[in-house]
Amino acid sequence: MGDLKIDISDLTPFVLKDLSQRELISRIQKISSMLTQNREVISTSDSYIFDEEMVSAYTLFYLPSNIPKLFFLFNKLPKDFLEKILAGRFIDYGSGPGTFALAVHLFARQNNWPVGSTFAVDHSSLMRKQAQKIFDGFNIKISVLDGKNLHNLPTQATLFFGHSLNEMEHSQIDKIITELNPQNIIFIEPGTKTFFQKLLKLRNYFHELGFNSIYPCAHLSKACPFETEDNWCHQIVRTTLPSELSRIADLCKLNRKQMPMIAHVYSKTDSLNNQKTLVRYKGESKFSWEWLSCQSEGEENIIKEFSFFKKNHKGHFKDEFTYKRIFDKLSVGDRPQIEKLNEKSDGKWDVKLIKLQI
Numbered sequence: 001m002g003d004l005k006i007d008i009s010d011l012t013p014f015v016l017k018d019l020s021q022r023e024l025i026s027r028i029q030k031i032s033s034m035l036t037q038n039r040e041v042i043s044t045s046d047s048y049i050f051d052e053e054m055v056s057a058y059t060l061f062y063l064p065s066n067i068p069k070l071f072f073l074f075n076k077l078p079k080d081f082l083e084k085i086l087a088g089r090f091i092d093y094g095s096g097p098g099t100f101a102l103a104v105h106l107f108a109r110q111n112n113w114p115v116g117s118t119f120a121v122d123h124s125s126l127m128r129k130q131a132q133k134i135f136d137g138f139n140i141k142i143s144v145l146d147g148k149n150l151h152n153l154p155t156q157a158t159l160f161f162g163h164s165l166n167e168m169e170h171s172q173i174d175k176i177i178t179e180l181n182p183q184n185i186i187f188i189e190p191g192t193k194t195f196f197q198k199l200l201k202l203r204n205y206f207h208e209l210g211f212n213s214i215y216p217c218a219h220l221s222k223a224c225p226f227e228t229e230d231n232w233c234h235q236i237v238r239t240t241l242p243s244e245l246s247r248i249a250d251l252c253k254l255n256r257k258q259m260p261m262i263a264h265v266y267s268k269t270d271s272l273n274n275q276k277t278l279v280r281y282k283g284e285s286k287f288s289w290e291w292l293s294c295q296s297e298g299e300e301n302i303i304k305e306f307s308f309f310k311k312n313h314k315g316h317f318k319d320e321f322t323y324k325r326i327f328d329k330l331s332v333g334d335r336p337q338i339e340k341l342n343e344k345s346d347g348k349w350d351v352k353l354i355k356l357q358i
């Protein structure tokens with residue numbers, strides 16, 4: 001499914017405060033610098049969530065540019081799993097202006113899938129007010145709650161976090177998960193090394209709670225091969241932005257066309273072990289494209305080197321232009337269908353790309 005483009009002017013009628021271009025840019029720059037600080041220790045009194053203008057700026061810029069992240073992630077998941085999730089109960093916890101609760105509805109609408117009950121939870125009253133205005137503006141029914149009383153939320157739901165886990169202490173996360181007892185946990189968080197360290201702990205915690213990995217880990221009971229590396233596992237969402245959003249991103253000097261993120265999906269009821277996820281692009285030579293993939297082998301999750309030889313793809317795709325364009329599109333975090341052709345003496349796999357998605 002392609003991205004659904006929402007531009008700044010589509011949201012302008014629904015924000016809490018009108019902002020001039022100058023005001024918008026200065027607020028986005030302020031929010032951006034706040035978002036890159038250590039979020040758990042950020043003082044709450046001067047946070048962007050307590051100011052109408054900041055909340056409006058967040059809505060105009062981050063809501064439409066974050067939505068492609070959910071489309072990217074959902075396009076990596078099996079259709080039957082996704083359909084089930086969307087038809088069930090879905091809680092967007094730390095929803096801000098309703099970014100991902102809205103994205104879920106837009107994704108379902110694009111696929112003509114039914115949506116079950118959706119909840120947007122945020123402890124900021126301004127964010128809740130803003131989310132309600134957005135949902136009304138888009139004519140979408142989503143319940144907006146403050147999360148103070150977790151009993152008002154359904155159990156056995158899909159619990160989603162979008163850039164909010166990294167603002168929470170582990171004890172808060174534990175309380176929410178213990179009380180809500182979700183069937184699925186999904187998150188989309190910053191693609192930073194700092195968040196990756198937090199993720200490694202969460203990954204173990206989810207495993208202890210009995211969750212299975214759906215995406216991107218091959219096997220939850222086996223260690224992450226990046227644990228001992230200086231590098232970290234993340235995905236990169238490459239997207240095109242609608243015109244006004246693109247212009248404002250340029251003026252703010254923020255790159256929203258290539259966005260690193262750490263997105264994971266866990267489930268108690270479904271499992272999808274032993275998938276191969278592309279984790280690093282090593283480059284293109286005259287003869288091949290070289291990639292690293294994370295996959296399960298024996299007792300371990302390992303990183304395997306793949307060579308996609310050009311000569312092996314010439315007959316498979318229509319013409320050279322088509323297969324080159326397909327390889328240009330491949331991204332870290334993708335789970336293409338591949339066929340192993342041969343294992344070389346250095347352990348590298350010679351593989352053939354069958355289809356871009358699983």
Ligand SMILES: C[S@@+](CC[C@H](N)C(=O)[O-])C[C@H]1O[C@@H](n2cnc3c(N)ncnc32)[C@H](O)[C@@H]1O
Pocket residue numbers: 049062063066093094095096097098099100121122123124127146147161162163164167168172
């Ligand atoms: C960076 S914003 C993300 C908003 C939206 N999910 C997105 O990705 O565009 C983080 C949001 O999480 C909310 N939040 C942080 N900790 C929370 C908590 N313990 N309970 C409820 N909301 C929380 C904040 O108020 C803020 O609106």
